[in-house]
Amino acid sequence: MSGEEVELSEVPYGEPYWYGSAPGGGGSSSPYYTKKHEEFRAKVRAFVEAELLPYVHEWDERGSFPDELHRKAYAAGIYGAAWPAEHGGTPPPGGFDAFHDLILVDELARCGCGGVLWSCFQSFGISLPPVLAAGRPEVIQRVARPVITGExxxxxxxxxxxxxxxxxxxxxxxxxxxxxxxxxxxxxxxxxxxxxxxxxxxxxxxxxxxxxxxxxxxxxxxxxxxxxxxxxxxxxxxxxxxxxxxxxxxxxxxxxxxxxNGFKYIMNNFNHERFVLGAQANRFARVCLEESIKWARQRKTFNKSHIEHQVIRHKIAEMARRVESTHAWIEQLAYQYQTGQSDSKSLGGAIALMKVHSTKNFEFCAREASQILGGSSYVREGKGQMIERLYREVRVSAIGGGSEEVLIDMAVRQAKL
Ligand SMILES: Cc1cc2nc3c(=O)[nH]c(=O)nc-3n(C[C@H](O)[C@H](O)[C@H](O)COP(=O)(O)OP(=O)(O)OC[C@H]3O[C@@H](n4cnc5c(N)ncnc54)[C@H](O)[C@@H]3O)c2cc1C
Missing domain, CATH: 2.40.110.10 (Butyryl-CoA Dehydrogenase, subunit A, domain 2)
Known part of the structure; x- marks a missing residue:
C-alpha cells in the first residue's frame, strides 16, 4: 500500500463513494477530493485502526480512556490538523479545508464510540474557536498551544x-x-x-x-x-x-x-458543532449497516444464510439508501463551507436540518442493525458489542448540540416560513 491508500471495507456501502468502492463494483469519482485528501484519510484511518478500534470497547466499559490519547493523536498529525500552525496546529500540506474536516470526523467515527470522540477529539473543537476568534492575545497565548497539542x-x-x-x-x-x-x-x-x-x-x-x-x-x-x-x-x-x-x-x-456580545460567538460555534454531529452520526449509521451485512452473511437462520431472506435484504437496502443520500447532503454542505458560507445566517438552517436528518437516520439504522443481529446486539461482548454501544448513543446524537424540535423550528424560521 502506498502512503495515501487505505484498506477498504469489503462490505458494499462500507465506505463513502469517493473511496472508489461503488456498490456493484468499479471505481467512482468525486469533484470534491484530491490527492491531499487521500493522504489525510490514510493518516486518520491508520490511527483509528491502531489506536482506537482495538481499545474503545474496553475504555467505554471502564469509563475512561488514557489521557495520553490526546498527545498520541497530536503526534499522529490528526489532533492539531484543523488549527493554525502558529499555535501548534499541524495542518496538512496546502491547508486544512472542509473536506479534510469531513474526512476527520467520518474516519474517526469508524471506531463507533462517541464517548472517546467527544471527550478527546471534539470538545476542544467547540470550546477553543471563540477564544481564537475574540480572546485577548494573552489568553490565546496561554490557552491555544497547550490545548491544540493535547497537553x-x-x-x-x-x-x-x-x-x-x-x-x-x-x-x-x-x-x-x-x-x-x-x-x-x-x-x-x-x-x-x-x-x-x-x-x-x-x-x-x-x-x-x-x-x-x-x-x-x-x-x-x-x-x-x-x-x-x-x-x-x-x-x-x-x-x-x-x-x-x-x-x-x-x-x-x-x-x-x-x-x-457573547451570544453571536455561541451561535456561530453551533454551526460547526452540528455539522460534526451530523457527519459523525452518518458514519455511525454506516457502521450499523456494515455490521449488519457482515453478520447477515455469516449467520444461518431457517437453513439458509440470514442475508438471503428478503426481509433482511430490504432492511439493508433501506439503510443503504438513507446513508448514501445523507452523505451526499453532508458533502454538499461541506462544499458550501469550503466556498465561504460558514456563518450562522447562511448555513445555519441547512446544517440544522441535516443534523436532524442524519441523527434520525442513525436512530433508524441502529434499530435495524439490532433487529438483524438479534440477541447478540443486546450483550456487551462479542460481535454485537459495537451495535449495543451505538444503540445507547442514539439519543445523545439527537439531543446534544441542538435537539430535533428546536433545530427544525430554527430552520423554518430562517427560511422565513
Ligand atoms: C451527553 C451530553 C453531552 C453534552 N455536552 C455538552 C457540552 O459539552 N456543553 C454544553 O454546553 N452542553 C452540552 N450538552 C447539553 C445539550 O446541548 C442539551 O442537552 C441540549 O441543548 C438540549 O437541552 P436540554 O437538555 O435542556 O433540553 P430542553 O431545552 O429542556 O428541551 C427538552 C426537549 O424539548 C424540546 N423543546 C425545547 N423547546 C421546545 C419548543 N419551543 N418547542 C418544541 N420542543 C421544544 C427539545 O427539542 C428537547 O427535545 C450535552 C448533553 C448531553 C446529553
Whole structure:
C-alpha cells in the first residue's frame, strides 16, 4: 500500500463513494477530493485502526480512556490538523479545508464510540474557536498551544439545568467587581468537564435575554469551581460533568469578545458543532449497516444464510439508501463551507436540518442493525458489542448540540416560513 491508500471495507456501502468502492463494483469519482485528501484519510484511518478500534470497547466499559490519547493523536498529525500552525496546529500540506474536516470526523467515527470522540477529539473543537476568534492575545497565548497539542483539556460550558435549548435564558451570573468578575451558577452535561483545564463559559453579565450574555474563559483549577461526574446512558468513557461555580473570581482579561456580545460567538460555534454531529452520526449509521451485512452473511437462520431472506435484504437496502443520500447532503454542505458560507445566517438552517436528518437516520439504522443481529446486539461482548454501544448513543446524537424540535423550528424560521 502506498502512503495515501487505505484498506477498504469489503462490505458494499462500507465506505463513502469517493473511496472508489461503488456498490456493484468499479471505481467512482468525486469533484470534491484530491490527492491531499487521500493522504489525510490514510493518516486518520491508520490511527483509528491502531489506536482506537482495538481499545474503545474496553475504555467505554471502564469509563475512561488514557489521557495520553490526546498527545498520541497530536503526534499522529490528526489532533492539531484543523488549527493554525502558529499555535501548534499541524495542518496538512496546502491547508486544512472542509473536506479534510469531513474526512476527520467520518474516519474517526469508524471506531463507533462517541464517548472517546467527544471527550478527546471534539470538545476542544467547540470550546477553543471563540477564544481564537475574540480572546485577548494573552489568553490565546496561554490557552491555544497547550490545548491544540493535547497537553491541556478544554470544554464548552453553555448548558444549564434550567437552560439547554433556551441558551438566551441562562442564569449563571458574572458580576464585575473591579478587575474581576465573580461567577456564580451551574452548568450541566459538560463533555470532558471532569478533566478540563479550561472552560469556555456562557455567563450573564447584563439584562435578560441574549443581549445580556457573555463568554468567559475560566480555568478549571480556580477556587470555587467544582465538578461532579454524571452517569449517562451512553458515552461511558466521556466525562460528562455537572459544574458548580461558587464565588469564582475571574480576571476581566478572561472575557472573550465584548461584554454582552457573547451570544453571536455561541451561535456561530453551533454551526460547526452540528455539522460534526451530523457527519459523525452518518458514519455511525454506516457502521450499523456494515455490521449488519457482515453478520447477515455469516449467520444461518431457517437453513439458509440470514442475508438471503428478503426481509433482511430490504432492511439493508433501506439503510443503504438513507446513508448514501445523507452523505451526499453532508458533502454538499461541506462544499458550501469550503466556498465561504460558514456563518450562522447562511448555513445555519441547512446544517440544522441535516443534523436532524442524519441523527434520525442513525436512530433508524441502529434499530435495524439490532433487529438483524438479534440477541447478540443486546450483550456487551462479542460481535454485537459495537451495535449495543451505538444503540445507547442514539439519543445523545439527537439531543446534544441542538435537539430535533428546536433545530427544525430554527430552520423554518430562517427560511422565513
Ligand atoms: C451527553 C451530553 C453531552 C453534552 N455536552 C455538552 C457540552 O459539552 N456543553 C454544553 O454546553 N452542553 C452540552 N450538552 C447539553 C445539550 O446541548 C442539551 O442537552 C441540549 O441543548 C438540549 O437541552 P436540554 O437538555 O435542556 O433540553 P430542553 O431545552 O429542556 O428541551 C427538552 C426537549 O424539548 C424540546 N423543546 C425545547 N423547546 C421546545 C419548543 N419551543 N418547542 C418544541 N420542543 C421544544 C427539545 O427539542 C428537547 O427535545 C450535552 C448533553 C448531553 C446529553
Amino acid at each position: 491541556a483539556v478544554m470544554s464548552l460550558a453553555v448548558s444549564e439545568p434550567y437552560a439547554g435549548s433556551d441558551v438566551a435564558n441562562l442564569r449563571t451570573t458574572a458580576v464585575r467587581q473591579g478587575d474581576h468578575y465573580v461567577v456564580n451558577g451551574e452548568k450541566k452535561w459538560i463533555t470532558g468537564g471532569c478533566k478540563a483545564d479550561f472552560f469556555t463559559v456562557a455567563v450573564r453579565t447584563g439584562g435578560p435575554g441574549f443581549k445580556g450574555v457573555s463568554l468567559l474563559l475560566i480555568e478549571g483549577n480556580r477556587k470555587g469551581v467544582s465538578t461532579r461526574r454524571m452517569k449517562t446512558q451512553g458515552w461511558w468513557c466521556s466525562t460528562t460533568a455537572y459544574i458548580t461555580f461558587d464565588e469564582v473570581r475571574v480576571p476581566v482579561g478572561n472575557l472573550i469578545g465584548e461584554e454582552n
